Amino acid sequence: MSQKVTIKDIAKKLNVTPSTISRALSDHPSISVKTKSLVKKTALKMNYHPNKMASSLRKGKGHSIGVVLPKINSNFMSNCIFGIESVTYPSGYDLIICQSNEFYEKEKDNIEALLASGVSGVLISLSMDTKDTEHLNNVLKRNVPLVMFDRIEESFSVDSAVNDDRVISAEAVVHLAAQGYKKIAILSGPTHSYVYNNRLMGYLDGLRLSGLEIKEDRIFSNIVSEEDAKNLVSNVLKKESKESRPDAFFCTGDKVALGAMQAAREAGLGIPSDIGVVGYANDPFSKIITPSLTTIEQFPKEIGTSAAKIIIDLIKQGKTFSSPNKKVLIKPQLRIRESSSRVPNFSCNT
Numbered sequence: 001m002s003q004k005v006t007i008k009d010i011a012k013k014l015n016v017t018p019s020t021i022s023r024a025l026s027d028h029p030s031i032s033v034k035t036k037s038l039v040k041k042t043a044l045k046m047n048y049h050p051n052k053m054a055s056s057l058r059k060g061k062g063h064s065i066g067v068v069l070p071k072i073n074s075n076f077m078s079n080c081i082f083g084i085e086s087v088t089y090p091s092g093y094d095l096i097i098c099q100s101n102e103f104y105e106k107e108k109d110n111i112e113a114l115l116a117s118g119v120s121g122v123l124i125s126l127s128m129d130t131k132d133t134e135h136l137n138n139v140l141k142r143n144v145p146l147v148m149f150d151r152i153e154e155s156f157s158v159d160s161a162v163n164d165d166r167v168i169s170a171e172a173v174v175h176l177a178a179q180g181y182k183k184i185a186i187l188s189g190p191t192h193s194y195v196y197n198n199r200l201m202g203y204l205d206g207l208r209l210s211g212l213e214i215k216e217d218r219i220f221s222n223i224v225s226e227e228d229a230k231n232l233v234s235n236v237l238k239k240e241s242k243e244s245r246p247d248a249f250f251c252t253g254d255k256v257a258l259g260a261m262q263a264a265r266e267a268g269l270g271i272p273s274d275i276g277v278v279g280y281a282n283d284p285f286s287k288i289i290t291p292s293l294t295t296i297e298q299f300p301k302e303i304g305t306s307a308a309k310i311i312i313d314l315i316k317q318g319k320t321f322s323s324p325n326k327k328v329l330i331k332p333q334l335r336i337r338e339s340s341s342r343v344p345n346f347s348c349n350t
Contacts, residue, residue, distance in 0.1 A: 068114070
């Protein structure tokens with residue numbers, strides 16, 4: 001196996017000092033353009049590859065950005081990562097990706113591990129379990145730029161990139177009302193979380209805009225899985241009479257919507273004739289199930305791209321956050337499909 005080419009090897013080849021080679025490769029102003037060109041051509045011919053980790057240790061900082069997210073295997077988060085890397089890679093930064101798996105303690109450990117590795121910045125989407133942000137203060141205390149995306153904490157003053165969840169949630173409820181549904185319930189995640197609280201606020205806005213009654217017994221929170229939704233909706237449909245039970249469900253996730261649809265079918269109800277359902281995420285399965293699911297496109301790649309652009313700018317400026325804070329709002333879109341469209345000749349915008 002051939003040995004890895006080092007800066008010393010290039011220096012020996014060109015009969016100059018290793019420090020000259022190092023400065024030339026890093027475009028140091030003290031090195032002439034002619035020498036830089038010769039060094040870079042020689043390095044290329046000799047198949048030299050820089051040791052990023054060694055360089056980071058010498059400089060006292062890494063050339064990587066840490067990303068902490070709830071779950072790597074979700075369609076939404078994988079697309080956020082795609083958007084982030086489309087910005088960070090061309091800018092010369094590698095990603096170190098950690099998942100909290102929705103646990104606050106693991107999120108704290110992720111942050112400490114990233115800081116110990118010397119990352120240049122941290123991007124984070126909070127876990128459902130996170131209510132305290134003291135661990136994020138540690139990032140700022142180390143003078144490391146921090147940007148939140150999707151699930152943020154508004155009281156924590158850093159830059160962020162998020163969906164305009166409240167406005168689009170109201171639009172979804174108004175759509176259901178326009179289809180003739182009058183008893184619209186919400187199946188929401190934990191409402192201490194930024195995204196789910198905004199979706200709940202949007203649900204309430206939509207009811208008000210449609211002139212519909214707000215009833216506490218139609219607001220269900222902490223529903224985060226298909227199984228949660230199926231069990232809850234099954235119980236609601238069994239216990240309540242046709243006159244009092246909900247006739248539509250606004251769900252703050254597509255898998256939650258899938259559980260609601262399964263429960264409605266098992267109860268012998270038609271979708272959308274008896275029960276209307278709207279999801280949130282536009283997961284790939286939402287188009288191909290029967291009936292197809294009306295849902296909300298969140299544009300995760302754009303969220304990731306926006307968050308990455310902010311943190312690259314902060315790193316270049318040597319800042320931990322902008323003052324005043326920068327908040328990029330991405331406008332989601334309602335994708336109207338069969339599960340909520342009982343008015344004839346509905347328009348399906350896939």
